[in-house]
Amino acid sequence: MKNTILLLAIFSIFFLSINLRAEDKWIETKIKTTAQCEMCKQTIEKKINKIKGIKHADLNLEDKFLTVKYNSNKVNIDEIRQAITKLGYDADEMKKNFDAYSKLPSCCKSSCK
């Protein structure tokens, strides 16, 4: 009897964990950035792709939108935006970190274009 209960408990934990995993919410969204060139694209993509919960991040230099797919259980959109601003770029309505911006090569500064 004890064994049966133990077995049931193990099974329910097992199925519960499968269910939890199935609840991972993948969201794809676009973030407007102030990227200027190929270097900006690489910097942003490299940084964002390293964040836990990010499936992929791809920046389109023509419209400057970063398309990002992320797991909303692990990371939220503001954390992603914040990571971009820390690199020296605007992210939607969030303004860039000026310290980081001032260290960018001149080709990457949005004001020179």
Ligand SMILES: [Cu+2]
């Ligand atoms: Cu650049």
